[in-house]
Amino acid sequence: MMMNGESPPVVSVTDARVSFGAVKALDGVTLSIRPGECVGLVGHNGAGKSTIVNVINGGLSPHQGEVRYALPKTGRGIRAAREAGIRCVFQELSLCPNLTVVENTRVMHPDLNGWGWRKRGAEIITGKLDEIFPGHGIDSEDQVGTLTIAERQMVEIATTFCAVGNRVRLVILDEPTSSLDARLAEQLLAYVRHFIASGGSVLFISHILSEILSIADRIVVMKDGRIVAERAALAFTEHRLIEAMGSVVKARQARQAASARDGAPLIALPPARDRGLGFQAFRGEIVGFAGLGGHGQTDMLIRLFNDRSGNWRQPSTPEVAFVAGDRAVNGTFSLWSILRNLTVGVLPDLSRLGTLDERREVDLGESWKSRIGIRTPDMDNGILSLSGGNQQKVLFARALASRAPVVLMDDPMRGVDFGTKQEVYGILREEATAGRTFVWYSTEMDEVCLCDRVYVFNNGAIVAELTGDAVTEENILAASFREAA
Numbered sequence: 001m002m003m004n005g006e007s008p009p010v011v012s013v014t015d016a017r018v019s020f021g022a023v024k025a026l027d028g029v030t031l032s033i034r035p036g037e038c039v040g041l042v043g044h045n046g047a048g049k050s051t052i053v054n055v056i057n058g059g060l061s062p063h064q065g066e067v068r069y070a071l072p073k074t075g076r077g078i079r080a081a082r083e084a085g086i087r088c089v090f091q092e093l094s095l096c097p098n099l100t101v102v103e104n105t106r107v108m109h110p111d112l113n114g115w116g117w118r119k120r121g122a123e124i125i126t127g128k129l130d131e132i133f134p135g136h137g138i139d140s141e142d143q144v145g146t147l148t149i150a151e152r153q154m155v156e157i158a159t160t161f162c163a164v165g166n167r168v169r170l171v172i173l174d175e176p177t178s179s180l181d182a183r184l185a186e187q188l189l190a191y192v193r194h195f196i197a198s199g200g201s202v203l204f205i206s207h208i209l210s211e212i213l214s215i216a217d218r219i220v221v222m223k224d225g226r227i228v229a230e231r232a233a234l235a236f237t238e239h240r241l242i243e244a245m246g247s248v249v250k251a252r253q254a255r256q257a258a259s260a261r262d263g264a265p266l267i268a269l270p271p272a273r274d275r276g277l278g279f280q281a282f283r284g285e286i287v288g289f290a291g292l293g294g295h296g297q298t299d300m301l302i303r304l305f306n307d308r309s310g311n312w313r314q315p316s317t318p319e320v321a322f323v324a325g326d327r328a329v330n331g332t333f334s335l336w337s338i339l340r341n342l343t344v345g346v347l348p349d350l351s352r353l354g355t356l357d358e359r360r361e362v363d364l365g366e367s368w369k370s371r372i373g374i375r376t377p378d379m380d381n382g383i384l385s386l387s388g389g390n391q392q393k394v395l396f397a398r399a400l401a402s403r404a405p406v407v408l409m410d411d412p413m414r415g416v417d418f419g420t421k422q423e424v425y426g427i428l429r430e431e432a433t434a435g436r437t438f439v440w441y442s443t444e445m446d447e448v449c450l451c452d453r454v455y456v457f458n459n460g461a462i463v464a465e466l467t468g469d470a471v472t473e474e475n476i477l478a479a480s481f482r483e484a485a
């Protein structure tokens, strides 16, 4: 990694202030990024990270303060940032689902035009995917809407780093590994190191603190729209980062002993296509799904959901609730309020004689707002006024507020901050102790290791079952490469 103290910053933001109504998203932020530097940015959900990204990216003009780029600009806003070599991978992925991978590359790079652009584009994007994510398996003619969320994240990252038009000087990565499994995340980190070593700059935002500590030269901590700490990465530890963000580390709660299981399984499925092991979950268990991403975990959750939910009439107590990871596609109703997004899963519980009791709806919303820390001045605001992590909390609350005895979770912590994750882990353990069953697919190893029992997937089948103390990173990784019998 090369730190360059002499060259002018690629971008410097001075005293930026941005408000959305009563919310001060940025309250006087000053930040510069130099060539050859990776700056890590951390902070709680709603701290203002995506807002500063939008300011640097030229998508949002600060209401006060200044943004300056190293290169003289001829355009304004996004165009000025683009001319200065600044590119961004957004937290809410921004590809067009109805276009192919190569067509999306062209949308992102208008300079890719003229005779034969498709062939050139295919070479460029495939080359970059091969360079960053060797063995990715994505075809440049695949329609983006048919790709998994991890594949879409990979395409967006590769497109951003493609050398088309002017030189890429600064890449902003807003939670780039949130849907990537450990192997893909490591491939990306290796590429970022290489990009930095060749003089590029990166602003890297993540809630996975070990990742930030391993990649960043300097770490900036935001809280409530301000920078509250800024130091060389070497001066931080995970503990110090958590403290700077205003959270505390809680003790890990004990796993349920296998012997505590009672009765028949609450939910079960035979092996998929008669390969590998079958699935079962008992009352009060937290069952994890692990293995490399895209190996059948989400398909199994969908099979379980379809198996247990009627397709024409919703029972007043559903048998299963589902927390979607791909929130924009399967989770949020983007035109509805925060409150309605939360209560839509429990409307029968809030109604009498077919009429919704609005007082009870508001009370339920307020209780979950404080229990899970949804940061908003008003639950009647639109769901899209929330930061990404806060939207995810609403989806969690929707499932937990239901009376469903089984909750299925598809990598549900995407974008959720450290403090809230700990709260949620506590709630899951409490509810499991009270008898609820959770089936939890996670791309984060730390989370899989919290589960009572883990099924490891490979190639569409369950290839191993680990219980209690056998649930370790080592055992999970070893099993991930096993073939189904």
Ligand SMILES: Nc1ncnc2c1ncn2[C@@H]1O[C@H](COP(=O)(O)OP(=O)(O)OP(=O)(O)O)[C@@H](O)[C@H]1O
Residues within 6 Å of the ligand: 020, 023, 024, 025, 043, 044, 045, 046, 047, 048, 049, 050, 051, 052, 091, 375, 376, 384, 385, 386, 387, 388, 389, 390, 415, 417
């Ligand atoms: N379009 C908007 N309308 C109203 N409020 C908004 C809007 N965009 C952001 N905010 C508010 O600004 C604050 C900062 O949001 P921002 O998205 O920058 O947070 P963040 O640090 O990126 O959070 P996360 O980790 O959840 O992504 C939040 O309180 C959010 O609700």
